[in-house]
Amino acid sequence: MRAFARHYLQQLLQLVQTRKLRLLLFLFLGSCALTGEIYRERVVRDLPVAVVDFDGSRTSRTLRLFLEATPELRLVEGGPSSLAEAEAQLVDGRLAGLVVLPASLSTDLKHGRKARVLVAVDMSNILVGRTTYRAIAKVVSTVAAGAELSYLGKTGVPKQRALAAVFPVSTDERLSFNPAGSYALYMAPSIAFFFLNLLLMVLAGLPFLPPAPAPAQMPLSPAGLAGRFAALWTAGMAAGLGLAYGLLPFDGLTNRSGAGLLALSLAAFIAADLLLALALQAVVPSKTLAFQASLLLGVLSLMLSGATFPVDAFPAPFQSLSSLLPFTAFSRGLRLFFNQPTSIAEMAPMFGQLAGQAALFAGAAAAAWAARQGFAALARRPA
């Protein structure tokens, strides 16, 4: 117990007193703050779009008006004078989309023919491209529905029935877990806690790397090692809670599920993450290589977690690797409890997964340590 307490305090002191670690903490906080600022606008809006209007009719003016009124889009004043100029503007990114209204637009409508408009979208950035396309498609289909409504009116369909005739099926869409469709809420907490994951992977190397007592020169007793990891866990908790209640609220990102659930989730995640690093240190023969492996896993963990690209789209071996990483379980849970009120019972699957991982890593570390002790005893035995 004394060894545990001594090493716990030593590790905490090292964290506070070492300049390098203070710089690390500064970088961690700076990266988190910067991420919040990057997504400050939350949604994509005012994307530059040009209209080339060869028709100049009332319908084409209505289309322009509707496009202008869409929050996601901004009609570029003047616009390109030719299609070649429009293409050049799409290449250099001055335009996100182009709508070409043909000269026959209104004539086709009046003569009962299908009118066609051309919608060209710069899809090189899929976020910008898809948002632009969705917004333009919505405007065109709304104007088309208006044209259909007026036709139905002329055929004698009563006004109150006309809408149902144009849109017989309507959808009432509700967004769960991120009602405003905010990219800040989607990305910023996941990335901020990914930085915490990186910080933990770096800190977990401290008990093994110089200038700390390297096991080769000064083997740490199990109690000493536990003391050092308990200190790192404490530091991780402080960083995680500071992140959730200090930094993220600056950008309007607040935890909606109460401090208890957040603290419990963090406690489980940090413990499992540190045990993963410990297991790597125990299993991989070289301490430096183990440290580098844990950092590589740490860097890959954001991609592997499914926070950006869903896990089911990965090749099968990566899906298995993903399920072994504590950050995957935590980030999945985070997207639930951070964005809407959730009870501890509802988060049971996440806690179960983290507990399973922690047990697996602790078991692997203990087995590797026992095997090493056994080999050392064999080596010491006289021939």
Next chain:
Amino acid sequence: MRARVQELFAGMRDEGRSLATRKGVFTVLLLLPVLYPTLVSLLYLQREAVERPTVVIDEDNSALSRELLLHLDASQNVRVVGRPESMDRAFEELRLGRAEMLVRIPEDFSRSIKRGRQGKVAVWVSSANMYTYGLAALGLSNTVLDLNQELGIEGLASRGVARRVAARRVLPIAWDERPLFHPTASYGDFVVTGILLVVIQQIVLMSLAHSVGWQREEDDLRPSHHPFAHLSGKALVHLGFYFAAIALIVFVLFPWFGWPAKSPWAVFALFSALAVAMIPAAILVATLVKDRFVAFQILLFFSVPLFLLSGFSWPLSHMPGYVQAFAWLFPATPALQAMRVLSMKAAGLSSVAHLIGILVLQWAAWSAVAYAVARRRWPKPPPEAAPAADRSSFSGFFDLSRSSLERRPS
């Protein structure tokens, strides 16, 4: 000037000696460029997430509701994975992440439509991941749009309008979609090229800092009056490895995994330009690091923020003004913007000339900073030993010292 050139060669020689004795640097120079880009390429091999899991509750159970669900299931973006018996169970599926969309068709759905009223379908879509939300929601809206058109035609036909005419009268304005530069709009093609560029940036930063940090750890740093030239020499040795890594990425991994590049040579030139532009920053970091581990520990926190800052994924114009200004300090920003053009839009370097120009300016600015910091922080040789140290470092390499030049026959 001659002293600086001599120091450059001394740096090269010093790095050659260091690489021969400290094999761990090869982990960064050889293993990382092979392992990391390959892993990333494998991860996004599928390129696009399809068939988002959806649960449905069909309280109507009519021919029309079944048709709607059949069409929904047949769309590329949606896959019906279950039909829970209650809304509570359905929400549970959403919460556990086993489903990303819940569609509920009320019991009066078909009856309402037959009586000329709207049939309302309630939908809950998980927007915790905006990418998968976009896919699932698009799948549903396309299905409903098609069904509405079909029902609209039938409605008009029932009033005596010929089907051919009715088809033209229903949603009478159609749009021809032209997704330019990236017709598949796949996530993998979009994101991987940028990540690979960031990998090269990290390798440049880490390899030099790792090598110098290791030398400092072992008290093996060569004092110099011209540290910037000395470190540039060390970086030049690494440059050969960077070019090899870039060639591997552009000429092997790009075609192998099918990542988009209009002209591989232009992409190679851009990667190389970034590697060269990053060298002054790498020299700056190498001047400051205390040991080899610091390089990993500190630089880890740069890759993701610089990627996000560059405007590659989230538009730069949507960031606050001071963040935009900050972003333009780093070579990753013009390089990643040029990468998007060269991978998808245009083949010639002329289309990104302005961005290459910014890279050159950044290279000059970072060089000035690195020069000033290195002069201040790098250990200086003792005054009396300085000339001897300079000369001794060249024995057996390019001997450009004054005495050797004086000895040459005219």
